[in-house]
Amino acid sequence: MAGTGVFSPGRAKIDARTLRRDRWWLEPALIFGLLFTFVVYSSVRAFWDTNYYNEDTSLLSPFYSPCLADACVEGSTHLGTPVGDWWALSPALLILILPLGFRMTCYYYRKAYYRSFWFSPPACAVAEPHKKYSGETRFPLIFQNAHRWFFWLTLPYPILLAYDAYDSVHHDGDWGVSLGSAILLFNALLLLAYSLSCHSCRHIMGGRLNHFSKHPIRYWGWVQVSKLNGKHMQLAMVSLVVVGLTDLYVLLTASGAFTDPRIG
Template sequence: MSSTTDASAGRAQIAERTLRTDRWWLPPLATLVGLSAWVIYATVRVFLQQWYFVPDHNYLSPFYSPCISYGCVPEAAHFGRVLPDLPWLPYAAVSLPFLLLFRLTCYYYRKAYYRSFWASPPACAVAEPHRRYTGETRFPLLLQNAHRYFFYIALIITVINTYDAIKAFQNADGSLGFGLGNIILVVNVVLLWIYTVSCHSCRSIIGGRLNHFSRHPLRYRLWGLVSRLNTRHMEWAWITLATLAITDFYIMAVSAGWFADPRIIN
């Protein structure tokens, strides 16, 4: 009989996939349901191509930012219109693929969808059902190695979202305006910044190649701040999915005339 403590003996020879007695399947199931629901909602909204902008208050949905299609209303096209207006081409087709790739290659999301969608593995101490394991050595998983470059592009898009939030404080007539929509847009963009800079790549870029922190006190402080945010990267990932959907839904509701935006100033 071979030893079960010897590493060379391989996996313990037991018939069960796991000896865990808790509900280990619940977290991957919840992740599967949550991510699927968000993807369905976001896909419908992106291709709906209406109710994305409130002209009176310059509210622009983050799902349509930057709005650079000729189908965009001119007031929503803060950076010009260059894409053709086609029913199968999202108005923000330049930014959305990179945001998707940034999230897909995120270290947390990789763990989340590997476990929930591919069951590779479904949980700790639970054998996966696949016979072969190739890791991230084949296409398309080779793209995971490009996460850092998608991070740079995500930074630019977050700056654009910040501009949109600031622009929303100006009404269509040029006067200062402030309503519930402004609060929602600002909260969303602040949380997007926290999620983006709490990324593992950001932490590595700031302090990963430093041999002597004492020689770089400012970068050390920034590295410490990002490291603290990084410990809750999973929470920021889910929170920003929620705020993105809430922000888009609110702007859709106001744009469609379901209710008026409560105004504090003008």
């Protein structure tokens, strides 16, 4: 509401936007560049609808996995085509909506893009330009409360990506390891670590318990998730970069830019 925060009548009137002398703008600027680059790249790849599957080594881009429509490239439909032929757009659009929703509603990403894109606020002890504040109680930000549901919906996603890595190792019935299969597996493990480090996951493991001593299994899980939770910011950003680079690797090998090195 108006008149709250740094604009409230009781606050000191300071002409300077902030008294900080450090480069407080550097972090939000870097995050803006990273997120903007990923949004542009992933959008182009989602609508490109080509070079997302390498038939030579069975590499499937994480942007298109699982590929569920009849329009998918032959060999890329590891789980079949339950969507059928009614979906006329890129198959990636059926998949990316869930990871996008999970990251958009993630507590860390909310902080990141609120500061970098909306300057709300751009940094600690730096006044934001907005004169009104309603939090996440109104449309559209009220949908941020759906984060826990996105967590459950995307939890199987790293497992499916790990299966893609296995499928590339067991290519055409022959066993062999390629650089691409290692990249697919690394990407799946990073996404799993990011999901398990989620604040919602930590609350699911240890929330609503009055006595940890009566729930030793949940307590153990809560401890392990808490360790990951301390690295949630790093896992969020690294997993974002790696999933984009994984798609880029599949794109380059599928287009014939170079051959995916394989042993076996």
